[in-house]
Amino acid sequence: xxxxxxxxxxxxxxxxxxxxxxxxxxxxxxxxxxxxxxxxxxxxxxxxxxxxxxxxxxxxxxxxxxxxxxxxxxxxxxxxxxxxxxxxxxxxxxxxxxxxxxxxxxxxxxxxxxxxxxxxxxxxxxxxxxxxxxxxxxxxxxxxxxxxxxxxxxxxxxxxxxxxxxxxxxxxxxxxxxxxxxxxxxxxxxxxxxxxxxxxxxxxxxxxxxxxxxxxxxxxxxxxxxxxxxxxxxxxxxxxxxxxxxxxxxxxxxxxxxxxxxxxxxxxxxxxxxxxxxxxxxxxxxxxxxxxxxxxxxxxxxxxxxxxxxxxxxxxxxxxxxxxxxxxxxxxxxxxxxxxxxxxxxxxxxxxxxxxxxxxxxxxxxxxxxxxxxxxxxxxxxxxxxxxxxxxxxxxxxxxxxxxxxxxxxxxxxxxxxxxxxxxxxxxxxxxxxxxxxxxxxxxxxxxxxxxxxxxxxxxxxxxxxxxxxxxxxxxxxxxxxxxxxxxxxxxxx
Amino acid sequence: xxxxxxxxxxxxxxxxxxxxxxxxxxxxxxxxxxxxxxxxxxxxxxxxxxxxxxxxxxxxxxxxxxxxxxxxxxxxxxxxxxxxxxxxxxxxxxxxxxxxxx
Ligand SMILES: Cc1ncc(COP(=O)(O)O)c(C=O)c1O
Numbered sequence: 001x002x003x004x005x006x007x008x009x010x011x012x013x014x015x016x017x018x019x020x021x022x023x024x025x026x027x028x029x030x031x032x033x034x035x036x037x038x039x040x041x042x043x044x045x046x047x048x049x050x051x052x053x054x055x056x057x058x059x060x061x062x063x064x065x066x067x068x069x070x071x072x073x074x075x076x077x078x079x080x081x082x083x084x085x086x087x088x089x090x091x092x093x094x095x096x097x098x099x100x101x102x103x104x105x106x107x108x109x110x111x112x113x114x115x116x117x118x119x120x121x122x123x124x125x126x127x128x129x130x131x132x133x134x135x136x137x138x139x140x141x142x143x144x145x146x147x148x149x150x151x152x153x154x155x156x157x158x159x160x161x162x163x164x165x166x167x168x169x170x171x172x173x174x175x176x177x178x179x180x181x182x183x184x185x186x187x188x189x190x191x192x193x194x195x196x197x198x199x200x201x202x203x204x205x206x207x208x209x210x211x212x213x214x215x216x217x218x219x220x221x222x223x224x225x226x227x228x229x230x231x232x233x234x235x236x237x238x239x240x241x242x243x244x245x246x247x248x249x250x251x252x253x254x255x256x257x258x259x260x261x262x263x264x265x266x267x268x269x270x271x272x273x274x275x276x277x278x279x280x281x282x283x284x285x286x287x288x289x290x291x292x293x294x295x296x297x298x299x300x301x302x303x304x305x306x307x308x309x310x311x312x313x314x315x316x317x318x319x320x321x322x323x324x325x326x327x328x329x330x331x332x333x334x335x336x337x338x339x340x341x342x343x344x345x346x347x348x349x350x351x352x353x354x355x356x357x358x359x360x361x362x363x364x365x366x367x368x369x370x371x372x373x374x375x376x377x378x379x380x381x382x383x384x385x386x387x388x389x390x391x392x393x394x395x396x397x398x399x400x401x402x403x404x405x406x407x408x409x410x411x412x413x414x415x416x417x418x419x420x421x422x423x424x425x426x427x428x429x430x431x432x433x434x435x436x437x438x439x440x441x442x443x444x445x446x447x448x449x450x451x452x453x454x455x456x457x458x459x460x461x462x463x464x465x466x467x468x469x470x471x472x473x474x475x476x477x478x479x480x481x482x483x484x485x486x487x488x489x490x491x492x493x494x
Numbered sequence: 495x496x497x498x499x500x501x502x503x504x505x506x507x508x509x510x511x512x513x514x515x516x517x518x519x520x521x522x523x524x525x526x527x528x529x530x531x532x533x534x535x536x537x538x539x540x541x542x543x544x545x546x547x548x549x550x551x552x553x554x555x556x557x558x559x560x561x562x563x564x565x566x567x568x569x570x571x572x573x574x575x576x577x578x579x580x581x582x583x584x585x586x587x588x589x590x591x592x593x594x595x596x
Contacts, residue, residue, distance in 0.1 A: 076576070077576045079578050091570060092559075092562050095566045410579070450524035451524070
């Protein structure tokens, strides 16, 4: 226990100081950011160290607050540039959630007492924020566990509900085979997220016809091909708004207009990577169903939302049966705190979208220009007009695995994209049986609200250094430097 | 009191400096930098505003946000704050990786 007087002093200086007071031994609160905290003098009423003299029953253990393992000083973490995988929870979002993880723990479906009412109110406010972000009516929003669940619910739900009359579904192509390998053509670049594709595969097993639309070179689908693929028994078209690998944005408004002309065809979009980042409006886009994920817009993981249009009504078969919550489409008690989290995240996203977008565009330009000015043979995958927060670059003559390994100070994903035909390594490499990533490697840089200029500069510096070093070790690069056309060599003699 | 009395210059400046200090007390690099930048932007906007009603509403908004930031900074001090690689000081040089196979 702290002596009375110093406790009173703590109270006077306020909680935030209390956290910083705990610098040395005296602390009971041990924030890991202590190295940045300032040490304060003990108050004049402080009565000395006697209190902390070890007693015999301490057996030599120090009087110290529990330290978190691997605390601040010893561990250096990589900078995070993988915002497509997930985003950090905005501190303001966490602040909105915490009351519902402490005292306000009511079940939002309890109708008989204040605990339930306050939780219900919080959930309904959150629903409104989510609806406002996409231009929908709050009644059209159904909370789910994430975009994966929403995609399953939308695709399987609509298809199964209409299965008597309609047995055809359209989505974009599973994989674009990039012919990199000699023996098996290497397939990457899924245009849709796995959960969409897997839902479709499952429906295929149930006897539905699935059309996988190809995309054009720039990753965008062709409206003519889409129209040609429509059949009288098509029940659903599912197209992702923003691609998570390349940032390619599909022309949703045009697709929506086209599909509106065909009665009875529902339009679903997986907008997990779009909502909160670019303006999305369900009425402008004419979408009937939309998938949203909390953790892609600085909210918590484990919550998402489905937009399910009520006018004209979209009918679907729910996956979960039970208490009939969420219009009967998604039974189960709502996680109040998580719902509040996605709501607050949506509110902040709406408020900050313009500023965030401008800033991310600027950082994105800085990154691309910075790398391009110093490294040759870099190709940006995807569409130049895509979402700027997703920069997918391919580096030729660098082995992918080595590049990622050497960049251990940067948390990145390897972009498995290969929309760029110019990157196809020569047939020579193929003949050699070289793996795709020996010929070039793609990295996906995901920038977000909390990315700083210093981080971008850090990345540029490291990329330049690493790529240079790796290329120096590459015999292929040596030949390219010497001006040998590797296509002209007759490798077969060896 | 009928017309809107905008907050005094001193009140705004005081709120500004408290907000900056709070933003600066985040342990996590990214949050600290973001909130510092946002606070500066917001108050610059407030400075350029001439309509008293709008000044008042922006001021109230900033007061509310300060309360949120204060709480958030405490939580962040408790759980956040590992150093990131960009924050590396000269005394902590990064190790360089060398290949072992040559
Ligand atoms: C486009 C897209 N859809 C769906 C998901 C999955 O979302 P969730 O984690 O909320 O299920 C992701 C993220 O991995 C995604 O990028």
